[in-house]
Amino acid sequence: MKEFELINTYFTEQLVNRRDVVVGIGDDCAVITPAEKQNIAITTDTLIAGVHFPKNTPAKAIGHKAVAVNLSDLAAMGAEPTWISIAISLPEIDEDWISNFCEGMFALCEFYNVQLIGGDTTQGPLSITITAQGVVPVNKQICRSGAKAGDWIYVTGELGDAALALKHYYGDITLRGDSLAYAMNRLNEPKPRVLAGQAVREYASAAIDISDGLLADLSHICKASNVGANIVLEDLPLSDTMLTCLGAEKAMELALSGGDDYELLLAVSEDNKVGMETTLADMGTKVTCIGQLNGNHKITTTLNNKPTQLNVKGFEHFANE
Amino acid sequence: MKEFELINTYFTEQLVNRRDVVVGIGDDCAVITPAEKQNIAITTDTLIAGVHFPKNTPAKAIGHKAVAVNLSDLAAMGAEPTWISIAISLPEIDEDWISNFCEGMFALCEFYNVQLIGGDTTQGPLSITITAQGVVPVNKQICRSGAKAGDWIYVTGELGDAALALKHYYGDITLRGDSLAYAMNRLNEPKPRVLAGQAVREYASAAIDISDGLLADLSHICKASNVGANIVLEDLPLSDTMLTCLGAEKAMELALSGGDDYELLLAVSEDNKVGMETTLADMGTKVTCIGQLNGNHKITTTLNNKPTQLNVKGFEHFANE
Numbered sequence: 045m046k047e048f049e050l051i052n053t054y055f056t057e058q059l060v061n062r063r064d065v066v067v068g069i070g071d072d073c074a075v076i077t078p079a080e081k082q083n084i085a086i087t088t089d090t091l092i093a094g095v096h097f098p099k100n101t102p103a104k105a106i107g108h109k110a111v112a113v114n115l116s117d118l119a120a121m122g123a124e125p126t127w128i129s130i131a132i133s134l135p136e137i138d139e140d141w142i143s144n145f146c147e148g149m150f151a152l153c154e155f156y157n158v159q160l161i162g163g164d165t166t167q168g169p170l171s172i173t174i175t176a177q178g179v180v181p182v183n184k185q186i187c188r189s190g191a192k193a194g195d196w197i198y199v200t201g202e203l204g205d206a207a208l209a210l211k212h213y214y215g216d217i218t219l220r221g222d223s224l225a226y227a228m229n230r231l232n233e234p235k236p237r238v239l240a241g242q243a244v245r246e247y248a249s250a251a252i253d254i255s256d257g258l259l260a261d262l263s264h265i266c267k268a269s270n271v272g273a274n275i276v277l278e279d280l281p282l283s284d285t286m287l288t289c290l291g292a293e294k295a296m297e298l299a300l301s302g303g304d305d306y307e308l309l310l311a312v313s314e315d316n317k318v319g320m321e322t323t324l325a326d327m328g329t330k331v332t333c334i335g336q337l338n339g340n341h342k343i344t345t346t347l348n349n350k351p352t353q354l355n356v357k358g359f360e361h362f363a364n365e
Numbered sequence: 366m367k368e369f370e371l372i373n374t375y376f377t378e379q380l381v382n383r384r385d386v387v388v389g390i391g392d393d394c395a396v397i398t399p400a401e402k403q404n405i406a407i408t409t410d411t412l413i414a415g416v417h418f419p420k421n422t423p424a425k426a427i428g429h430k431a432v433a434v435n436l437s438d439l440a441a442m443g444a445e446p447t448w449i450s451i452a453i454s455l456p457e458i459d460e461d462w463i464s465n466f467c468e469g470m471f472a473l474c475e476f477y478n479v480q481l482i483g484g485d486t487t488q489g490p491l492s493i494t495i496t497a498q499g500v501v502p503v504n505k506q507i508c509r510s511g512a513k514a515g516d517w518i519y520v521t522g523e524l525g526d527a528a529l530a531l532k533h534y535y536g537d538i539t540l541r542g543d544s545l546a547y548a549m550n551r552l553n554e555p556k557p558r559v560l561a562g563q564a565v566r567e568y569a570s571a572a573i574d575i576s577d578g579l580l581a582d583l584s585h586i587c588k589a590s591n592v593g594a595n596i597v598l599e600d601l602p603l604s605d606t607m608l609t610c611l612g613a614e615k616a617m618e619l620a621l622s623g624g625d626d627y628e629l630l631l632a633v634s635e636d637n638k639v640g641m642e643t644t645l646a647d648m649g650t651k652v653t654c655i656g657q658l659n660g661n662h663k664i665t666t667t668l669n670n671k672p673t674q675l676n677v678k679g680f681e682h683f684a685n686e
Contacts, residue, residue, distance in 0.1 A: 066404060067506060070589075072441040072573060073406040073499075075506045078399035083387060085394035088450040088483050088496060095487060120393040129409040131452070131494040162409050164494070166416060171489065173452040175409060175496040178394075185388060185396045252393060268391075 054146045055130065055163040062126065062159045074161035076127060082179040085123035089113045093170035097232075098213050103141045105232035106172065107148030112236045113255065114176035115156065116306040119241030120253040122186040123178030128153065129162035133171040156238055184245050191250035191269035191311035197335040198310040198320070200237050202283045203258055204295060205230035207302020223285045234306035240329045241308060247320035250311040257303045259356065262343060265311060272340035275300070277347040277354070281332040293354065300345070301356045311337060375467045376451065376484040383447065383480045395482035397448060403500040406444035410434045414491035418553075419534050424462045426553035427493065428469030433557045434576065435497035436477065437627040440562030441574040443507040444499030449474065450483035454492040477559055505566050512571035512590035512632035514660040519631040519641070519652050521558050523602045524579055525616060526551035528623020544606045555627035561650045562629060568641035571632040578624045580677065583664060586632060593661035596621070598668040598675070602653040614675070621666070622677045632658060 056069055067075035078084060091110050093099050101109075111128065118125045130149075134142070153160060158176070209231035212219040219227055237253070244251065250269055252261045258275075266273055277296050286295040310331075312320050317333075324331045345352055377390050388396040399405060412431050414420050422430075432449065439446045451470075455463070474481060479497070530552035533540040540548055558574070565572065571590055573582045579596075587594055598617050607616040631652075633641050638654075645652045666673055 066504075067406075067442075067508060071509050072438040073408040073444060073506075075404050075406050075442065075501065077404050077503065083396050083398050084405070085396050086448070086450060086483060086496075086498075087394040088452050088485050088494075090452045090454065090485050090487050090494070092454065092487055092489050095489070117393040121396065123394060123396075127407070129407060129496055131409050131411045131496075133411065133413065133492065162407060164409050164411050166411050166413055168413050168416070168492065169490055171454065171492065173409075173411070173485070173494040175407075175450055175452075177407075180396065182398065183387075185394075187388060188392050 052163050052165055054142050055160055057146065058150050058160055059154055060157055060159040062157065065127065065159050065161060068159065068161055069163060076161065079179055081182055083182050083185065085118055085121045085178045085180050085185060086175065087114055087117035088173060088175045089117065090171060090173040101232060103144035104148035107145035108152050108233050110172040110174050111149050111152045112234045112306060114174045115152070115238050116234070116236035116253040116255065118176055118178040119237045120186065120251045120308060121180060122184060122241050122245035122251070123180040124242055125156050125158045125176060125178040125238060127159050127161045128174050128176045130160065131164045131173040133166045133168035135168065135170055186245060186248050186251040188250055188252055188265050188268035191265055191271055191337055192313065193271050193337050193339040195249055195311040195313050195337045196317060196333050197262070197273060197275070197337060198312055198331050198333050199254070199258070199281060199307050200240055200329055200331050201307040202281045203254070203299035203305050203307060204286050204302045205283050206234065206304035207298045208286055208289060217289065219289060223289055226285050231304060234304065236306055237308045237329070239327060240324060243323050243327060244310060244320055247316040247323065248310040248312055252309050254305040254307045254309050255303055257301045258309065259300050259343060261309055265309065266343060271337045272342050273335060273337050274344045274346060275335040277345050277352060279332060279334045281330065297354045297356050300354065373484050373486055375463050376481055378467065379471050379481055380475055381478055381480040383478065386448065386480050386482060389480065389482050390484060397482065400500055402503055404503050404506065406439055406442045406499045406501050406506060407496065408435055408438035409494060409496045410438065411492060411494040422553060424465035425469035428466035429473050429554050431493040431495050432470050432473045433555045433627060435495045436473070436559050437555070437557035437574040437576065439497055439499040440558045441507065441572045441629060442501060443505060443562050443566035443572070444501040445563055446477050446479045446497060446499040446559060448480055448482045449495050449497045451481065452485045452494040454487045454489035456489065456491055507566060507569050507572040509571055509573055509586050509589035512586055512592055512658055513634065514592050514658050516570055516632040516634050516658045517638060517654050518583070518594060518596070518656040518658060519633055519654050520575070520579070520602060520628050521561055521650055521652050522626070522628040523604045524575070524620035524626050524628065525607050525623045526604050527555065527625035528619050529607055529610060538610065540610060544610055547604070547606050552625060555625065557627055558629045558650070560648060561645060564644050564648060565631060565641055568637040568644065569631040569633055573630050575626040575628045575630050576624055578622045579630065580621050580664060582630055586630065587664060592658045594656060594658050594664045596656040596664070596666045598666050598673060600653060600655045602651065618675045618677050621675060
């Protein structure tokens, strides 16, 4: 176990040194000072090798992704990320691996001024659990339950690229050159919408990050807010890579079902549309209106104004519940 | 994965409903409101089957222990526990197992008014990571680094019983009847010193919980505080079960080296001795002075005033660093 304790020394080699951290790594607990008039948002996500990322994923990408998926949850709540704790299980001591993992983890932490305040290293199959915390002004969190019939449905960025990379990994399709590099980057190094999440706090009535796939995550909002939704298929934001590699119909299917996008799915009232669009445009964040919530308790899709059901697993998920 | 999501419903069946929890389980993040003039203490501990507990440990005991080891870290910091998040990896869906696990987890949470605010369930080898949080008045946390030469060394309760149970489990000794029941209870259902930790905040100059063994954890305090220590072997608090089963010398060896006690190890100045002893006596918490810190940079042991080195692995640990 002593060797594993030594690994913990890697976790102390970070540049972030927040003023609100009273006690950092190395004692029984970390101690932080909460800011006045701010609540604290807390999320925990586990990544297991072979389940949440391909086993041959580079260590640096795993370090990035373990932080990114948690910051994405904070973004979906409208919170500003501040501190993370990590519990990591490693099959063996591989100092190169842990060094690269930390490089990926700390690069993202430094970008957003997030401090690692605790770590626990154990021996076992590769698995990483990060608990991330952030601050959000009192009563300003964006919940899944705040959406109303009539709200417009928006997504940031483009959908399905990570799932495209997984299709390549599993041999369903073959990507090459720039297309491969683009899709693998979207899978391995997702960019959590940290600043966009905070920026839409004043405008969005509900938000979730797209980790399980657009339809699955939209169904979470619909269920929590007791509404239904229609998605306008021709409005789904698709990358050129997706369209070139799959064609329009298969690209739309993957955009509906593929996970790991870590884009934000937002519900925005008619009154808040312009404010939200302008705010995100000013930040250079692409956002697209892809449909509208309604009073039915199911999720439908239309193409050129006609009801159209694509071949998508999980599509009936919410409707049947 | 859907079945695994259903498991999460067990995590919502808790009785604790804290007023400072704004958003509990079920959204992208939990949201809590910090109290004024309180800092927040945070700790993360992982328990892996076969490493941190025997594989045949009852589910209820695992649920209890996963919370207990984390509350013990909060106690060692002088913090009052408030919220926990759990990431659990399960090899299969076994509703009886998860129900018993939750029973053990929630019983301890309810006792200390601790609310579960987040959960993530994945499929894999049995492993539990809990992040526990607590509150501590500003600048009142007890760190490992605050001890001074001359401070007295105290421990709560009795030492080595959990290690005695492990000796039985691994076949080194055979326990029977009440002795077996007593030792197994100490191993499987450790009682974190939650109230004692808060009560000694005004008196202790340093604290740690004994999870790795007395000498190993004392060495952490010595290293962080830049002091040495002498332990008076005849003063080690040993249970009747330990003395009967092992005899005095082997019992002392196990008290020095055995882990999983989850008692508190405290450094207390001469001026604070009476106050600390009285406070803990009023609470009915046994506490024993077992030695003194000094200016040497090693840990020594004496028996009847004579330097005496017992056969204890890890004893040279701090001295050689």
